[in-house]
Amino acid sequence: MTTAQFPIDSLLPAIRDSLAAHPRLVLEAPPGAGKTTQVPPALLDAPWLDGRKIIVLEPRRVAARAAANFMARQRGEAAGETVGYRIRFENKVGPRTRIEVVTEGILTRMIQDDPTLDGVGALLFDEFHERHLAADLGLALALDVQASLREDLRIVVMSATLDGERLAQFLDAPRLSSAGRSYPVTLAHFPARREEKLEHQIKRAVEHALVSHPGDVLAFLPGQREIARAEAALAGSEAARGVDVLSLHGELPVEQQSRVLQPDPDGRRRVVLATNVAESSVTLPGVRIVIDSGLAREPRYDPNSGFARLDVVSIAQASADQRAGRAGRVAEGWAYRLWPESQRLEPQRRPEIAQVELAGLVLELAAWGDAGLRFVDPPPGGAMAAARELLLRLGALEGSGTQGATITAFGKRMLALGTHPRLAAMLLAPNDARERALACDLAALIEARDPLRSGGDALAARWQALAAFRGGRAPADASRSALAALDQAARQWRRRLRVETNPPASVPAHALGDLLLHAFPDRIARQHPGDPYRYQLANGRSAKLFDDSAVYGEPWLVIAELRDDPRDARILRAAPLDEARLEREFPQRFVSEDRVLWDAGARGIAAVRERRFDRIVLDSRPLAKPDPARYADALVDAVRQLGLDALPWTESLRQWRARIRCLREWMPELAKGEHALPDLSDEALLAGLDAWLKPALRGKTRLDALDEAAFGEALRSLADWTWRQKLETLAPTRIAVPSGQERAIQYHFEEERHDPHVGASAPVLAVKLQELFGLADTPRIADGRVPLTLHLLSPAGRPLQVTQDLRGFWERGYLEVRKEMKGRYPRHPWPDDPWTATATHRAKPRGT
Structure with missing residues (x-):
C-alpha cells in the first residue's frame, strides 16, 4: 500500500466524525487535495457503514476509471477487487468490491432498480460543481431515499469550486473545507492575432511555453476536433521537436488514457492537449504550464434535432480558476489564457437542468412515481411540459400529459436502456433481427458527429458511408475516424441489446425512415399538395427542403434535424418512409371525422369531412349537412384566433370588466378563496371561453350574430349576484x-x-x-x-x-x-373662500 501524503489527510478525522453525527456533508477541497481518492477509503471502517458499499459518482468516464485504478493501486490491488468501477459499456467490480466509482447515469439506474439501496451505506457526489443533469437527479433521488426509506444512508457532496454555503443550506448539512497542495501560478493573457485560428494560437502559446518555462504543458481545448487540429499544427513545430504530444478526451481507448496519466518512461517533456476531462479528478504528473482556450463543449438543447447537443461555449470563471490551478500542483507554475484580459466570464457554470431537453428527466420522475423531488435548481416548467408531450407521443407515458401522467410498460423498457427516450423508442420498436441491427446503426449516427464533410440532408448517405466503411471502401468525402467511432458505437449497442445479427450491407430506400418514425413521431411529415418543397409535420408545423435536397420528391419523410425558424423552418436531415408501414405501425393516429371549423382566410365557418394523420390533413371534402351543434365550437375557436376584440364590447362592459380587475388589485383579499372576484384578464377569459362564451353562441352560425346584450349577460355570468351588488358599493360607476x-x-x-x-x-x-x-x-x-x-x-x-x-x-x-x-367666466361663481361657498352646477342668475 502507498503512503503518499495528501492535503486532505488532516481533515479525514473531521469528515468521519461529521458523518457519524450527521447523515449529510458538503466537502470543499481544491484540485490536488485528494478528496476523490482519499475520502472513500478513509470511510471503509466507519461503524455506521457496517461493511456496506460506498458509491462514488464521477461526472466523466476518464475520471471514474482513473480514480478507481488509483485507489486500487494504493491498496496494492487491481481494479475490481476492493475498489472497482462501472461506466457505460464497461464494468470492473467483483464480489469483494466495497468502493464502486460510477458515472452519474449508473447511480440513477441503481436507485430506480433498488430504491432501498440494499448493501450501500454512502453516496459520494464528486465534482458536483459541474452540475450535470444526471448528478442533480441522482442527488434528488438520494435525498428522497434518505428521507423516506434509509435514514442511515450517508450523502456527501464534494467539489473544488461550488457555492458551498448555498448547497449546505439546501441540504441542511455541515460544511467542511480542505486546503489544497498548491504553488504560486503566474497568470498571463495570450490574445489571438487578427483572424487567427485557434490551433495556430495554441501552437504559438505552446512554443512560447516550451522555450520560456520548465515542465510539461497542459492545453485545454473544447473537443476532439480542435485537439486534432492543434496536434497537426504542432507536428511541424521546431520548438516541439522531441516533445511527446498527447491527446486526452473521453473517447480515447483505455490504453491511451493510461499512457497520458503516467509520466513519460523516457523522461521526455510532454504537451497534453485535453478537453475539460482534465479540469478535475484527473492528475497529470509533471504539468507546470497550463494553456487555456477558455472554451468547452457543453450540452445545450438543440431544437433542430430535439436532443441536447455539445456546443462550444465560454467557460465560467470557476472553471478558469480550476484550470489555472493545475499548473501549481508540483511546483511554481504559469497559466496562459487565450482570451483578452478585458473579457469577463460568468462566475459559475449554469446547471444543465436549466438549458437541456428534459424528456429523460421526466421519464425518470414518472418511473419514480413522485414528481415533487427536491432539486438544487428546479427544472423549468415549459421544458417539463414539452418533454411530457413528447413522451406521450413515444408511448412512454399515458394519461393526461400533466404531472399525473404515468409510465407505461414500454416506458420502463425504454428507461432501462439508459439513452435518450427518442432513441430508446426506436431501438425497442423492431422485432426483426436485421432491423434491430439497423436501429443500432441509426442510434450511433444520431448520437455522433456528422461523418460526411460534404453535408447534405439525406440520412441515407451517412448510413451508406458507414456500410461502405465496413466493406473497406469508405467514401472520399467521409472521415474514417468518425466512421470508425460510429462502427464501434453501433457494435456496443448491438451488444447491449443482445443483437447477434450483423447490420445489412444495403437496405431499401424507406428502411431508415421506417425505423426513425419511432424516434421522431412528432416530425413525421407529408409533402404539401401545392408545394413539393414544403412538408406538413405531425405536430402541426411546416418546413421546407433546401433547393438541392437529396430527398426531394419523397411523399413522406421523417425529419431527424430541423432548423426552427418562425418564418420558414428548414429540413436539415431526413429519411423517406413508407406510408403503408406508417399505417401498420400507428393505425390509431389515422382518423376520419367531420369538422366544423373557423376559416381564418374566409373569416367564416367551414364544414368539412377530413382524414388526418395527427395534424396532417390527408384529405378534406366539403360537408353538405354539418351538425348545427358543432358551430359553437368553431365560433369559440374563431375568438381564440381573432382575440377578445372580435366580441361586441360596449363601453359599459369595458368599464364593468375594468372595475372588477381594479378591485382585485386594490383589495387582493377579494381575489382569494372559493367565492373570489373572477379573474377577467385576457389570458383567463380566453382560457375559459368554453365555459362562459360557448353557451351564448349556441344556435348561431356567425360570430356577428352575437349581440351586445347576449354577450354582456355571458360576461357578467362570471360574477355571481352577490359580487354584482358589492361591486356597486366598492367600485361605483x-x-x-x-x-x-x-x-x-x-x-x-x-x-x-x-x-x-x-x-x-x-x-x-x-x-x-x-x-x-x-x-x-x-x-x-x-x-x-x-x-x-x-x-x-x-x-x-x-x-x-x-x-x-x-x-x-x-x-x-x-x-x-x-x-x-374669473374674468373669462364672469357668470360663474369664483368665491374668495371655496371652503364655505355653496357648490353648484349652474351659472349665476342674470343680473347677479
Whole structure:
C-alpha cells in the first residue's frame, strides 16, 4: 500500500466524525487535495457503514476509471477487487468490491432498480460543481431515499469550486473545507492575432511555453476536433521537436488514457492537449504550464434535432480558476489564457437542468412515481411540459400529459436502456433481427458527429458511408475516424441489446425512415399538395427542403434535424418512409371525422369531412349537412384566433370588466378563496371561453350574430349576484358630488401582450370645479383605500387641474386658478373662500 501524503489527510478525522453525527456533508477541497481518492477509503471502517458499499459518482468516464485504478493501486490491488468501477459499456467490480466509482447515469439506474439501496451505506457526489443533469437527479433521488426509506444512508457532496454555503443550506448539512497542495501560478493573457485560428494560437502559446518555462504543458481545448487540429499544427513545430504530444478526451481507448496519466518512461517533456476531462479528478504528473482556450463543449438543447447537443461555449470563471490551478500542483507554475484580459466570464457554470431537453428527466420522475423531488435548481416548467408531450407521443407515458401522467410498460423498457427516450423508442420498436441491427446503426449516427464533410440532408448517405466503411471502401468525402467511432458505437449497442445479427450491407430506400418514425413521431411529415418543397409535420408545423435536397420528391419523410425558424423552418436531415408501414405501425393516429371549423382566410365557418394523420390533413371534402351543434365550437375557436376584440364590447362592459380587475388589485383579499372576484384578464377569459362564451353562441352560425346584450349577460355570468351588488358599493360607476349631481367615475386597467400585469390606473372623476365647493378632502372608493384622481374642469368643461389632493388644491392652487378664470367666466361663481361657498352646477342668475 502507498503512503503518499495528501492535503486532505488532516481533515479525514473531521469528515468521519461529521458523518457519524450527521447523515449529510458538503466537502470543499481544491484540485490536488485528494478528496476523490482519499475520502472513500478513509470511510471503509466507519461503524455506521457496517461493511456496506460506498458509491462514488464521477461526472466523466476518464475520471471514474482513473480514480478507481488509483485507489486500487494504493491498496496494492487491481481494479475490481476492493475498489472497482462501472461506466457505460464497461464494468470492473467483483464480489469483494466495497468502493464502486460510477458515472452519474449508473447511480440513477441503481436507485430506480433498488430504491432501498440494499448493501450501500454512502453516496459520494464528486465534482458536483459541474452540475450535470444526471448528478442533480441522482442527488434528488438520494435525498428522497434518505428521507423516506434509509435514514442511515450517508450523502456527501464534494467539489473544488461550488457555492458551498448555498448547497449546505439546501441540504441542511455541515460544511467542511480542505486546503489544497498548491504553488504560486503566474497568470498571463495570450490574445489571438487578427483572424487567427485557434490551433495556430495554441501552437504559438505552446512554443512560447516550451522555450520560456520548465515542465510539461497542459492545453485545454473544447473537443476532439480542435485537439486534432492543434496536434497537426504542432507536428511541424521546431520548438516541439522531441516533445511527446498527447491527446486526452473521453473517447480515447483505455490504453491511451493510461499512457497520458503516467509520466513519460523516457523522461521526455510532454504537451497534453485535453478537453475539460482534465479540469478535475484527473492528475497529470509533471504539468507546470497550463494553456487555456477558455472554451468547452457543453450540452445545450438543440431544437433542430430535439436532443441536447455539445456546443462550444465560454467557460465560467470557476472553471478558469480550476484550470489555472493545475499548473501549481508540483511546483511554481504559469497559466496562459487565450482570451483578452478585458473579457469577463460568468462566475459559475449554469446547471444543465436549466438549458437541456428534459424528456429523460421526466421519464425518470414518472418511473419514480413522485414528481415533487427536491432539486438544487428546479427544472423549468415549459421544458417539463414539452418533454411530457413528447413522451406521450413515444408511448412512454399515458394519461393526461400533466404531472399525473404515468409510465407505461414500454416506458420502463425504454428507461432501462439508459439513452435518450427518442432513441430508446426506436431501438425497442423492431422485432426483426436485421432491423434491430439497423436501429443500432441509426442510434450511433444520431448520437455522433456528422461523418460526411460534404453535408447534405439525406440520412441515407451517412448510413451508406458507414456500410461502405465496413466493406473497406469508405467514401472520399467521409472521415474514417468518425466512421470508425460510429462502427464501434453501433457494435456496443448491438451488444447491449443482445443483437447477434450483423447490420445489412444495403437496405431499401424507406428502411431508415421506417425505423426513425419511432424516434421522431412528432416530425413525421407529408409533402404539401401545392408545394413539393414544403412538408406538413405531425405536430402541426411546416418546413421546407433546401433547393438541392437529396430527398426531394419523397411523399413522406421523417425529419431527424430541423432548423426552427418562425418564418420558414428548414429540413436539415431526413429519411423517406413508407406510408403503408406508417399505417401498420400507428393505425390509431389515422382518423376520419367531420369538422366544423373557423376559416381564418374566409373569416367564416367551414364544414368539412377530413382524414388526418395527427395534424396532417390527408384529405378534406366539403360537408353538405354539418351538425348545427358543432358551430359553437368553431365560433369559440374563431375568438381564440381573432382575440377578445372580435366580441361586441360596449363601453359599459369595458368599464364593468375594468372595475372588477381594479378591485382585485386594490383589495387582493377579494381575489382569494372559493367565492373570489373572477379573474377577467385576457389570458383567463380566453382560457375559459368554453365555459362562459360557448353557451351564448349556441344556435348561431356567425360570430356577428352575437349581440351586445347576449354577450354582456355571458360576461357578467362570471360574477355571481352577490359580487354584482358589492361591486356597486366598492367600485361605483357614479358618485354624488356637493352640487347634488352624480358624476361618472372612469376606470382603467392597462394590459399589454408582452406584459399582462401592467395593472390598475387610478380611477378618474371629471367634474366642474364649482361642483366641489365646500368639499375638503378627495373622495375615495374601494372601502376608502383608493383616492379618485380629480380632473377639475372649467365651466366650459376644459381641464384646469389634475389632483388627488383636493385639500392642497384649495389651499395652494385655487387662488391662481380663480385669478385666471374669473374674468373669462364672469357668470360663474369664483368665491374668495371655496371652503364655505355653496357648490353648484349652474351659472349665476342674470343680473347677479
